Amino acid sequence: MTDRYLPFRQVAKDLGVEALALVPGCNFERLYRKSFSSHERPLVVFIPAQGDPAALVPNLELRSFDLLNFEGAVFDWRDQTGYQGAFEALAAHLPMQSVAVEGQVMRVFVHHAMAKAWPQLTIVDAEKQISGLRLRKNAEEIEALEQAIRISQNALADVIKKVRPGLTETEVETQLVQALFANGAKEQSFRPIVAAGENSARPHAHARPDYQIQAGDALLIDFGARWSGLCADITRTFFVGHASDEAQEVYQTVLNANQAGHALASPKVTAHQVDDEVTSLLEASSYADRIRTKTGHGLGRAVHEDPYIMRGNHQQLDTGMVFTIEPGLYRVAPDGFGVRIEDDVLVTEDGCRSLTTFSRSLTVIG
Secondary structure (H helix, E strand, O other), rough: OOOOOOHHHHHHHHHHEEEEEEOOOHHHHHOOOOOOOOOOOOEEEEEEOOOOOHHHHHHEHHHHHHHHHOOOOOEEOOOOOOOHHHHHHHHHOOOOOOOEEEOOOOOHHHHHHHHHOOOOOOOOOOOOHHHHHHHOOOOOHHHHHHHHHHHHHHHHHHHHHHOOOOOOOHHHHHHHHHHHOOOOOEEEEEOOOOHHHHHHOOOOOOOOOOOOOOOOOEEEEEOOEEEOOOOOOOOEEEEOOOOOHHHHHHHHHHHHHHHHHHHHHHOEEEEEHHHHHHHHHHHOOOOHHOOOOOEEEEEEOOOEEEEEEOOOOOOOOOOEEEEEEEOOEEEOOOOOOOOEEEEEEEEEEOOEEEEEOOOOOOOEEE
């Protein structure tokens, strides 16, 4: 039988630590194909460089934890007695001097409980190395991503047919969420961004219940469905009723940058090179002062993960990596607006393939 922990054991060996600690999150879910909610209750799996794993599990989760076919010892605890005793029992079972943890996921109180149970323990942040095991997507994950994107695009097509001046951003957001689930989504990747007019110039805007969309507004929609744990993340910017000359020029500039990213992304090219190519096009335009963000980010079980497509990140792209190409230009002012065009792309042997197929052409709706 293949040891499913081999990649994690290798990370531990490479880092020179005795074990890794995983908590519920993307890495845990990819390993076990099951998800758990942490809330106030710690659940931790320890994977030693050699030997059987061990786990600390809330008693009320034991029956669910059984579904993982876990290979090692399990130490459970109840709310009434607290978790520290279980940590100390696990420490007696698995004595160690060093452990690597997911620095962006492990919560501080769990860190403290570990430090108390193993007083001499050196705790190393190995977020990049552990999450790096998810960098290259396998066939199953790519299929799930494609399904998440297909659902998202179908929902978007349904919603833009209904957009009219007079609707509020919140009403469009509600229609979008309903369309996602009507098209088969089980979860959302994140709360959608639906932003019109000057609000579209805020990259992470919130829908307003009191703003009615007007003719001539840019309408930026950034959203995605989640399927089998994998996230879609798509942005399209539309214009309601008509698009001004300035809007058309800005849109074409962003589209050119988006297309340049698609053309360059390929194995051996670095994330820095892709962002530099895309951002240089924006900087050479008349709208350089409207640049607010990098070109993109990795996409998978988390909406934002490695590789980050930004200047200064000289990580080489490789086959199986998935990331976004999402250049944008934003002008915050009473008559301002923003444009972003975001695609999800897969690095292939000879370039990249856009998993996102929704039209990128300037589209007037309503």
